[in-house]
Each structure stands twice: as structure tokens, then as C-alpha cells.
Amino acid sequence: MNVLITNIGRRGYLVDFIKAEESFCGQVFVADCDETASGLYSNHDGRFLLPRPVEEEARYVAELLSLCRQQAVDIVIPVIDPEIYLLSKHKELFAKERILVVVSDFGVLETCCSKLKMNDFLRKNGFDVVPTFTGIRQLEAAHAGGTIDFPVFIKPVNGSGSSNCGAVHSLEELNASFREQMLIQPLLTGDEYGVDVFNDSSGMPVRLVIKKKLAMRSGETDKAVTVFHEQIHSLALRLAKALKHFGPLDLDIIVEQGRLYVIDMNPRLGGGYPATHLAGVDFLQLLMQMHGGTDPAPEFNNYKAGLLTMKDIGIKTCITRS
Amino acid sequence: MNVLITNIGRRGYLVDFIKAEESFCGQVFVADCDETASGLYSNHDGRFLLPRPVEEEARYVAELLSLCRQQAVDIVIPVIDPEIYLLSKHKELFAKERILVVVSDFGVLETCCSKLKMNDFLRKNGFDVVPTFTGIRQLEAAHAGGTIDFPVFIKPVNGSGSSNCGAVHSLEELNASFREQMLIQPLLTGDEYGVDVFNDSSGMPVRLVIKKKLAMRSGETDKAVTVFHEQIHSLALRLAKALKHFGPLDLDIIVEQGRLYVIDMNPRLGGGYPATHLAGVDFLQLLMQMHGGTDPAPEFNNYKAGLLTMKDIGIKTCITRS
Known part of the structure; x- marks a missing residue:
């Protein structure tokens, strides 16, 4: 292999x-x-x-x-x-x-790439959705109506990592920072979790690991600790069954005042995969098993909780000329 | 030891x-x-x-x-x-x-920490200095007079890494982003170099390694290649003799239209030290030698040029609870 x-x-x-x-x-x-x-x-x-x-x-x-x-x-x-x-x-x-x-299939990728399509998917499947505004006037109306207040958070409609994301503290700052193809949302400040959900070849979830994020760096999870969390577990299972992705899915979830908001879905091995792997759930081996023709049987809560994973600086060198 | x-x-x-x-x-x-x-x-x-x-x-x-x-x-x-x-x-x-x-001595640190004091030091010692404005009105006057144009670059007077630094493309954006204790400079786009200069206990330079930066990440050098560069070499030697720091100094230099501008001075092991070390110049060993009472004899151009150093993701784990 x-x-x-x-x-x-x-x-x-x-x-x-x-x-x-x-x-x-x-x-x-x-x-x-x-x-x-x-x-x-x-x-x-x-x-x-x-x-x-x-x-x-x-x-x-x-x-x-x-x-x-x-x-x-x-x-x-x-x-x-x-x-x-x-x-x-x-x-x-x-x-x-x-x-x-x-x-995954192209339809799955389309759902995950655009935050607007992701919100449609979440709404259609009965999940909570972060209030989302696609323009400054829409935001101003909501602000005047008292349904949203500064600081807000802006991000690209199609985005990966944290590039061009940021908190915005006033309408003046918003006017200076907002561009086409961006979204405005309330600034969520609750605990953030990363979830790795692995689906088999029929699109059914077979593994799931939940990690509480402790620190981010350049839009990637820098430090995280594996946890069990019943609400997140059942949300992620239900979401994976509805999405029907193939293999790995990396979900980002914020728990805000008791509600769970999915803020990002990446249908691939995410930057936070090392924590999942080192906690004992080996997606890479599952893929090899599936290539061999056998779908893995579902097995949940089979990981080591309380494992803190920290990214470190590794160094590689090569000679470019003599 | x-x-x-x-x-x-x-x-x-x-x-x-x-x-x-x-x-x-x-x-x-x-x-x-x-x-x-x-x-x-x-x-x-x-x-x-x-x-x-x-x-x-x-x-x-x-x-x-x-x-x-x-x-x-x-x-x-x-x-x-x-x-x-x-x-x-x-x-x-x-x-x-x-x-x-x-x-280093406190006076050296003060010179390095404040970009304004650093500029004074550079000017006093005959080095080129990046034109620097400490307020929006001052910038507007220079802009009206045609001596500076957008985009400009803003950074904190006292800053480390790239936090709160950024390019600003208009007066409107500047008004939204500029804060107290910030500087405005022209946006330099030339090649950037990192230089590690090691001084002995009398404040005289004894080692020097020059690296051309290829990529940055979170304000630290992510990829760099060691080079020889006569102009930078003599500037760094002259600067180290004037600064009289102790041990390591990490200099950032931009070459803009043939002129060399020192944009940052960190009197410590910098984030780009691995390239220096792996190119064959071991500052850590020099420190141990100096603790033993012997100052190292000067030795320059004794490093491997053309060595590409890349930072990588390393991973560490620990169990936080059973």
C-alpha cells in the first residue's frame, strides 16, 4: 500500500x-x-x-x-x-x-466552501445558524433595530484559515475594511471546539473526536485538548449523516450562551488532525482499510480524553547551491 | 555547564x-x-x-x-x-x-525597543533611516507635499513581531486603523534580510550570518536562505560596534532601491536563529565559552551559504488528566 x-x-x-x-x-x-x-x-x-x-x-x-x-x-x-x-x-x-x-463529492465541497451555502445546509437540517449579513446596509438596519451591536466579525464568503477575518469595532472601521464577497456576523466569544468526523464510503459516520481549542495561530489550531461533550457529539453525528462526506471532515463549533454554532466545515484532514491522531483515532489507517474494500465499523468515544496537543517549531534544511 | x-x-x-x-x-x-x-x-x-x-x-x-x-x-x-x-x-x-x-545592558535594549530611539541611533551613526511619521497630520502634510504616497505601513513605536503592523491604502483606512503610539512609514517592498551578529563581552562583533528571507509567518522568519552580502556585512559590523550589545543581536534589513534600511533590532536570539545555527555558527557554544572566561576570536564568512532553512510543524503532547 x-x-x-x-x-x-x-x-x-x-x-x-x-x-x-x-x-x-x-x-x-x-x-x-x-x-x-x-x-x-x-x-x-x-x-x-x-x-x-x-x-x-x-x-x-x-x-x-x-x-x-x-x-x-x-x-x-x-x-x-x-x-x-x-x-x-x-x-x-x-x-x-x-x-x-x-x-468528497463536489456537492459536499460546495456546501462547505461558501459560508452562505453552509448556512443554508445548517438551516435546512435544523441546526442553529449564526446571524449573517452580506452588506453594510443590511447590517446598519439590523444595528438600528437593535438586533446586532459592535464589535462584529467580518470574514470572506469563501475562505479558509483566518485570512481577511477580523473583529470590527465601529461603522467607520467597517466601511474601511468591508469588501465584496464578505460576511458580517456577531463576534462570538464562547469556547471553540474542533471536531474530526470520519465517514465511511456510504457517507455514515464511524469515528468522531472532539477537541477544545486553547489557542490559534495563523488560522490553525495551535493548542487543543481532547474532551467528551455530549451535545457536540450528537450534533456532529447528525451533521455528518446529513452531509454524507467521504472520509475526514474537520468542523469548527462555537458554544455561545448554551447554543452550538457550526462556523466552519472542511471536508479534508484539517490543521487540528494531529490531536485526533495522537488521541488514538487513526484516520489514515481507516483510509487504507477502505482502499482494501472494508468499511470500518462505527466506534465512538474510543479516544483518550484530556490529551493536550501543542504545535511546536520543527526545522528542515536543504542546500540550494554549493 | x-x-x-x-x-x-x-x-x-x-x-x-x-x-x-x-x-x-x-x-x-x-x-x-x-x-x-x-x-x-x-x-x-x-x-x-x-x-x-x-x-x-x-x-x-x-x-x-x-x-x-x-x-x-x-x-x-x-x-x-x-x-x-x-x-x-x-x-x-x-x-x-x-x-x-x-x-545586553539596559541602554542597548532601550535603543532597540523603541523604533524612534532606534532611528535616532541609526541617524547619529550615519546609517540610512526610513522616513517616519508619528501622527496623521504630519503624514497628511508630507502627502500633500508629495514626499510620501499610499500605501503606507503602520507599526507600533514599541513592538515585537508583526502584531498591529500592516499596509494602509488610504487616508480613510489610516484614520480607522491608526492608534496612539504608532508610526507611519512608506511601505518598503525590497528584499528583506535577517542578520545575526554576535558580540563578545567587550561589545565587539565576532560572528555574523546573513540570511535572505523568503517567507514570513506570524511575524517570524518562516523560510530563509543563507547568503554572503558585502554591503550588509559591513553595515552590520559597523552597527554592532556602535551598539555594543552583548552576545546575540538579530537585525532586520530591507534593501530598497540600492539603499539599506535597518527596520528592526532585537538584542537576543531571534526567531531566525535556527538558520544561523544550522549554517554552522553556534552562538550557544560561544556563550558557554564566554561563561568559561574566554572571549571568542573574530571569525567571519565562516558559514555555509545557500542553506535553505524552513520551519515545519512539530507536535508535542501531554496528558492533562486521566
């Missing part, structure tokens, strides 16, 4: 996770479009430069498929948003050659 | 650097005020929680001194700005017990 992690970026730890699994006896390859991606210098069995996926879609898919054939790759794990979109459209091409591309 | 790194934060790599040195035969201890600091879970010989340095100065110094006695610490290496200020005022107390606290 050979695995290829594409656009690995800084996540060299995924290579270590796969190799640490005793039963694993294949090779782990890594690829990126940037030769200075630190993951290319991790403990892999081969690194490859591929074209930039979005700018050169056809060439990217052709070169990726060719690489998979050449290295007898069984599973491709993309970990960044732009690439999962693209590969979702082409996964059948890989499936024909028994190569599993770990990505 | 025992070493203590205080408020280690995410820099567990410093422990590895010291221990990787063949001639090192002591212990490396780590301390932080936050029990979730990942560096506390590095490959150390003992971790200690200390009070928050700034909020509880007297208690901090007393507990640190007591810890040093108890663990027979020879060298204390503080790595964050608030702490170097504080320890600079108390270093003699430690020196009396033959404990070397790696920090």
Missing part, C-alpha cells in the same frame, strides 16, 4: 504518522508545487514537484496520474482546499485505476 | 541544538509561565513553571534565582522581549553568583 500526500506544505507529520503504524508496509511519497515546502524534507520515501494545481488544472491532473502510475500509488491524500475542489472533479479517473483520492 | 532557557515558548529546538554539540556535557533546563508552552515538552533535563515575568517582577526574579541555585545553572538564556528588559536590570545579581544571564 503506497500513499502520496499532495501539496503537503508544512505537514510532514503526516508522513511520520503513517510510518509509525506497525502494520504499514508500503511507501509514503510527498508532493508540492513549491520546492521550499518543508514537508518535502520530511521522512518520506520520495518527493516530487508537481505543477500548481489551480493555475494548471489539466497539466496537474495528468502529471499527478502519471506519478501515481509510476510509483504504484494506492491512495492520494490532498490536504489543501484549492486542490480538493479540483481533484473532486477528477476522482473517477483515478478510481478506474484503483487509486483512491481522499476527497 | 548547565543551561536554562526561560519563557521558551515554541523554541524546543534550542534544547536540541545545545545537546547536539558533542563537547556539551551539562544539563539543559527549560522554563515558561504557561504550562501549555510546547518547549516544556522538548528533550530537556527538567522543566519548571515560573511566574509571569512582567506582572510579577520581584517574585519572578527571586524564583528564577532560586531555581538557578537549586539546579546549579551557569547560563540563563531568555528569548522574549518583555523578559530581557526585566533581566537586564537584575543581571548583576546573577553575575555575583557566577550565573551569566544572556542579555
Whole structure:
């Protein structure tokens, strides 16, 4: 069983996770479009430069498929948003050659990418939705009506990580910061949780790990502690059954005055996956099992609670010239 | 020779650097005020929680001194700005017990902390200085006179990292973002370099490594490549002789239209130190040598050029409850 992690970026730890699994006896390859991606210098069995996926879609898919054939790759794990979109459209091409591309159907990705579509999905399925305004006038009317007050929070309609997100403290500041394709929401200040939910090939949840976030950094979870939380558990199960994603889903949930608000859904291995993995729930192994044709049986609350996971500075080097 | 790194934060790599040195035969201890600091879970010989340095100065110094006695610490290496200020005022107390606290004199720190004092120092010593405005009216006058145009860059007078820094594209945005104790400068877009200059105990430079920055993240150098650069080399030497800091100094320099502008001076081990160390210049060993009473002889251009250093995601865990 050979695995290829594409656009690995800084996540060299995924290579270590796969190799640490005793039963694993294949090779782990890594690829990126940037030769200075630190993951290319991790403990892999081969690194490859591929074209930039979005700018050169056809060439990217052709070169990726060719690489998979050449290295007898069984599973491709993309970990960044732009690439999962693209590969979702082409996964059948890989499936024909028994190569599993770990990505959900395109409809699932569309629901997750746009915060407006995500809100529609949540509303339709009976979940609480954060009040959302798509323009300054709409916000002003609500503000005049007393239904929202500053500070508010602005974010892009389609966004990943925390880029261009931020608290805004006045109408003046809002006018200066607000751009097209942004949303305005109340600033939520409750505890934030990350949930990793793994669905089997029929779109049914089989694993679930809840982590309370203690600190963020560059839009990624920096420190988190695994917890059990009944309300979040049942919400996440219900959501995963409705969404019917494939494999990993990384949910962000804020608990505000007793209500649970889903604020982000990423149908891929998220930046907070290390905590899930190290708490004893190995999504990577499940994917290999599924490639072998067996869907895992559901098993919940099977993780170590109270595990604090902290991201650290690792360092990789390479010689660029002599 | 025992070493203590205080408020280690995410820099567990410093422990590895010291221990990787063949001639090192002591212990490396780590301390932080936050029990979730990942560096506390590095490959150390003992971790200690200390009070928050700034909020509880007297208690901090007393507990640190007591810890040093108890663990027979020879060298204390503080790595964050608030702490170097504080320890600079108390270093003699430690020196009396033959404990070397790696920090410059208070006057040096004052010059480095305030961008206005730094500019005075640079001007007085004949270096180029980035045009700097301390208020919106002053900026408006210069803008009307045609000496500066948007976008401009705002930053705190006293600041570390990139917090509250940013490009500002209009007077409207400036009015919304500008606060007391901020500076306005032209937005420089030239290549940025990090320079580590090590001074001996008489304040004379003995080592110097230049790195071209390729990428930043959360205000720290994320990717850099070591280079030789004659102009920067002679500027940094001249600056270090004028500043007379002790031990490490981390300089940030932008080359804009052929002129060199010093934009930041940090008289401590900076976030970009790993590149210097891995290129073959070991500041940590020099400090141990100096504690032993021998100042190192000057040696320049003794590093590996073309070494690309990338920061990666490392992961540490601990159990917080059973």
C-alpha cells in the first residue's frame, strides 16, 4: 500500500504518522508545487514537484496520474482546499485505476466552501445558524433595530484559515475594511471546539473526536485538548449523516450562551488532525482499510480524553547551491 | 555547564541544538509561565513553571534565582522581549553568583525597543533611516507635499513581531486603523534580510550570518536562505560596534532601491536563529565559552551559504488528566 500526500506544505507529520503504524508496509511519497515546502524534507520515501494545481488544472491532473502510475500509488491524500475542489472533479479517473483520492463529492465541497451555502445546509437540517449579513446596509438596519451591536466579525464568503477575518469595532472601521464577497456576523466569544468526523464510503459516520481549542495561530489550531461533550457529539453525528462526506471532515463549533454554532466545515484532514491522531483515532489507517474494500465499523468515544496537543517549531534544511 | 532557557515558548529546538554539540556535557533546563508552552515538552533535563515575568517582577526574579541555585545553572538564556528588559536590570545579581544571564545592558535594549530611539541611533551613526511619521497630520502634510504616497505601513513605536503592523491604502483606512503610539512609514517592498551578529563581552562583533528571507509567518522568519552580502556585512559590523550589545543581536534589513534600511533590532536570539545555527555558527557554544572566561576570536564568512532553512510543524503532547 503506497500513499502520496499532495501539496503537503508544512505537514510532514503526516508522513511520520503513517510510518509509525506497525502494520504499514508500503511507501509514503510527498508532493508540492513549491520546492521550499518543508514537508518535502520530511521522512518520506520520495518527493516530487508537481505543477500548481489551480493555475494548471489539466497539466496537474495528468502529471499527478502519471506519478501515481509510476510509483504504484494506492491512495492520494490532498490536504489543501484549492486542490480538493479540483481533484473532486477528477476522482473517477483515478478510481478506474484503483487509486483512491481522499476527497468528497463536489456537492459536499460546495456546501462547505461558501459560508452562505453552509448556512443554508445548517438551516435546512435544523441546526442553529449564526446571524449573517452580506452588506453594510443590511447590517446598519439590523444595528438600528437593535438586533446586532459592535464589535462584529467580518470574514470572506469563501475562505479558509483566518485570512481577511477580523473583529470590527465601529461603522467607520467597517466601511474601511468591508469588501465584496464578505460576511458580517456577531463576534462570538464562547469556547471553540474542533471536531474530526470520519465517514465511511456510504457517507455514515464511524469515528468522531472532539477537541477544545486553547489557542490559534495563523488560522490553525495551535493548542487543543481532547474532551467528551455530549451535545457536540450528537450534533456532529447528525451533521455528518446529513452531509454524507467521504472520509475526514474537520468542523469548527462555537458554544455561545448554551447554543452550538457550526462556523466552519472542511471536508479534508484539517490543521487540528494531529490531536485526533495522537488521541488514538487513526484516520489514515481507516483510509487504507477502505482502499482494501472494508468499511470500518462505527466506534465512538474510543479516544483518550484530556490529551493536550501543542504545535511546536520543527526545522528542515536543504542546500540550494554549493 | 548547565543551561536554562526561560519563557521558551515554541523554541524546543534550542534544547536540541545545545545537546547536539558533542563537547556539551551539562544539563539543559527549560522554563515558561504557561504550562501549555510546547518547549516544556522538548528533550530537556527538567522543566519548571515560573511566574509571569512582567506582572510579577520581584517574585519572578527571586524564583528564577532560586531555581538557578537549586539546579546549579551557569547560563540563563531568555528569548522574549518583555523578559530581557526585566533581566537586564537584575543581571548583576546573577553575575555575583557566577550565573551569566544572556542579555545586553539596559541602554542597548532601550535603543532597540523603541523604533524612534532606534532611528535616532541609526541617524547619529550615519546609517540610512526610513522616513517616519508619528501622527496623521504630519503624514497628511508630507502627502500633500508629495514626499510620501499610499500605501503606507503602520507599526507600533514599541513592538515585537508583526502584531498591529500592516499596509494602509488610504487616508480613510489610516484614520480607522491608526492608534496612539504608532508610526507611519512608506511601505518598503525590497528584499528583506535577517542578520545575526554576535558580540563578545567587550561589545565587539565576532560572528555574523546573513540570511535572505523568503517567507514570513506570524511575524517570524518562516523560510530563509543563507547568503554572503558585502554591503550588509559591513553595515552590520559597523552597527554592532556602535551598539555594543552583548552576545546575540538579530537585525532586520530591507534593501530598497540600492539603499539599506535597518527596520528592526532585537538584542537576543531571534526567531531566525535556527538558520544561523544550522549554517554552522553556534552562538550557544560561544556563550558557554564566554561563561568559561574566554572571549571568542573574530571569525567571519565562516558559514555555509545557500542553506535553505524552513520551519515545519512539530507536535508535542501531554496528558492533562486521566
